[in-house]
Amino acid sequence: MRHRNPSKRINDFKEVALGLTEKQALKEAELCLQCKNPRCVDGCPVEIDIPRFISFVKEKDYLGGLRTIRQYNNLPSICGRVCPQENQCQGKCVKGKRARPVSIGDLERFVADYEILAGEMQTPKVKAPNGHKVAVIGSGPAGLTVAADLARLGYDTTVFEALHEPGGVLIYGIPEFRLPKKIIRREIDYVKSLGVKIRVNWVIGRTQTVNELFREGFKAVFIGVGAGSPRYLGIPGENLNNVYFASEFLTRVNLMNAHRFPEYDTPVKKARRVAVIGAGNVAMDSARTALRLGAEKVYIVYRRTGKEMPSRHEEIENAKEEGIQFHFLSDPREIIGDSKGWARTIRCEKMKLGEPDASGRKKPVPTGKEFSIRADQVIVAVGQRSNPLLVRSVKKLKLWGDGYIVADKNGRTNLKRIFAGGDITTGAATVISAMGVGKRAARAIDSFILGHK
Numbered sequence: 248m249r250h251r252n253p254s255k256r257i258n259d260f261k262e263v264a265l266g267l268t269e270k271q272a273l274k275e276a277e278l279c280l281q282c283k284n285p286r287c288v289d290g291c292p293v294e295i296d297i298p299r300f301i302s303f304v305k306e307k308d309y310l311g312g313l314r315t316i317r318q319y320n321n322l323p324s325i326c327g328r329v330c331p332q333e334n335q336c337q338g339k340c341v342k343g344k345r346a347r348p349v350s351i352g353d354l355e356r357f358v359a360d361y362e363i364l365a366g367e368m369q370t371p372k373v374k375a376p377n378g379h380k381v382a383v384i385g386s387g388p389a390g391l392t393v394a395a396d397l398a399r400l401g402y403d404t405t406v407f408e409a410l411h412e413p414g415g416v417l418i419y420g421i422p423e424f425r426l427p428k429k430i431i432r433r434e435i436d437y438v439k440s441l442g443v444k445i446r447v448n449w450v451i452g453r454t455q456t457v458n459e460l461f462r463e464g465f466k467a468v469f470i471g472v473g474a475g476s477p478r479y480l481g482i483p484g485e486n487l488n489n490v491y492f493a494s495e496f497l498t499r500v501n502l503m504n505a506h507r508f509p510e511y512d513t514p515v516k517k518a519r520r521v522a523v524i525g526a527g528n529v530a531m532d533s534a535r536t537a538l539r540l541g542a543e544k545v546y547i548v549y550r551r552t553g554k555e556m557p558s559r560h561e562e563i564e565n566a567k568e569e570g571i572q573f574h575f576l577s578d579p580r581e582i583i584g585d586s587k588g589w590a591r592t593i594r595c596e597k598m599k600l601g602e603p604d605a606s607g608r609k610k611p612v613p614t615g616k617e618f619s620i621r622a623d624q625v626i627v628a629v630g631q632r633s634n635p636l637l638v639r640s641v642k643k644l645k646l647w648g649d650g651y652i653v654a655d656k657n658g659r660t661n662l663k664r665i666f667a668g669g670d671i672t673t674g675a676a677t678v679i680s681a682m683g684v685g686k687r688a689a690r691a692i693d694s695f696i697l698g699h700k
């Protein structure tokens with residue numbers, strides 16, 4: 248796929264990846280073997296009929312390809328941009344055994360963008376209203392998927408969202424240069440076109456409780472509130488000035504347009520030397536955002552090596568091309584500030600790799616050797632936790648770990664009218680896994696309300 252030139256793209260927030268040309272898409276589609284037993288579908292959490300959509304591309308029926316995808320996936324132009332395909336559909340594609348897999352994600356993006364360029368929006372048939380109301384809490388990929396699928400089945404579905412704009416992490420976390428807002432807003436318009444109502448600035452647990460929703464006549468509630476609270480490093484100096492948690496830093500820029508302060512109300516501190524702790528998608532997004540805010544040097548500080556980095560491969564490549572530097576096997580021990588309380592240096596310990604841990608990745612082991620990294624801004628991106636506000640307000644809801652909801656693979660919780668899915672049940676995961684459980688939960692809610700198996 249074509250990408251914008253790194254030296255130009257670091258100066259703005261415009262999208263980096265430009266998508267396939269029609270010629271490239273047709274060439275890519277030709278690579279697909281149309282397997283009778285397609286392994287790629289096994290790798291897709293929403294089980295898109297991948298060979299069928301690619302066969303439409305081969306015939307230049309791009310809208311037919313998109314219709315096929317939409318039977319399984321309500322947010323194709325988003326998934327085509329942010330799914331970690333290398334670990335999912337493409338990771339299983341048989342072509343990958345000998346050469347390279349078919350670029351399924353790029354083709355998905357191509358057909359979804361084709362519809363946008365054609366200025367059309369195809370909406371599928373929606374069943375006649377069945378008179379049942381369902382409430383969905385949270386408008387991230389899990390909530391939007393449940394809401395869209397239930398609306399298609401004839402349910403009167405309302406999504407309640409705490410922020411002023413729907414989309415969850417898609418809108419407040421993933422930066423514009425990876426996922427333009429106009430793409431997300433268009434997919435949300437599609438969900439609304441199915442009849443879904445969205446109420447923003449509506450914090451369930453504060454503005455209204457789950458019990459009040461039941462009293463208003465909602466037959467079932469789906470909780471998809473994500474895992475938006477920061478996880479701390481727990482080291483001295485974390486409270487110094489100019490130490491941000493990634494979720495706050497990214498929300499300021501992505502949702503509140505802080506990079507355009509004072510045109511917009513919310514500011515963000517800019518810095519010359521920025522260190523980002525962590526190496527997942529959130530860390531890469533923070534590092535590349537800091538660069539676009541004008542930082543001269545941006546470092547990723549990670550306690551394992553490049554091989555273990557959990558971010559999407561494409562984003563690591565993009566970050567390297569843009570000049571982000573990597574300090575591997577480096578574990579922060581303290582953030583040291585100046586006399587006025589501003590972050591200046593990170594004291595780190597050098598690590599080495601030991602035996603694999605529970606995640607299967609080799610565990611970082613301290614070596615006793617220390618070194619320092621100069622940084623006047625530190626962004627902590629070492630994971631998220633559940634936000635306790637809603638879960639604590641629902642009595643007897645069974646939780647695990649750090650306040651995550653216990654739910655089965657169909658989103659059923661221990662309370663029969665309450666379903667849940669996405670990051671609030673699994674811990675921080677992926678867009679498509681949140682959508683996968685959203686689809687199964689919609690079927691489970693339908694079975695529960697209509698009483699069929």
Ligand SMILES: Cc1cc2nc3c(=O)[nH]c(=O)nc-3n(C[C@H](O)[C@H](O)[C@H](O)COP(=O)(O)OP(=O)(O)OC[C@H]3O[C@@H](n4cnc5c(N)ncnc54)[C@H](O)[C@@H]3O)c2cc1C
Nearest residue numbers: 385387388389409415416451472473528669670676677678
């Ligand atoms: C910066 C960043 C980059 C990422 N990059 C990728 C990527 O490239 N690819 C990928 O697959 N995954 C990525 N992820 C992970 C992915 O975005 C999440 O796994 C996914 O968004 C989870 O979806 P969700 O619907 O469970 O929750 P979320 O997307 O978190 O949405 C939850 C929504 O619920 C709302 N909410 C919370 N509490 C309440 C309440 N009490 N009342 C009403 N509303 C409430 C929140 O405001 C939010 O809008 C990234 C995550 C982050 C943070």
Ligand code: SF4
Nearest residue numbers: 279280282287340341
């Ligand atoms: S596994 Fe690969 S080659 Fe086979 S159908 Fe899927 S995309 Fe095509």
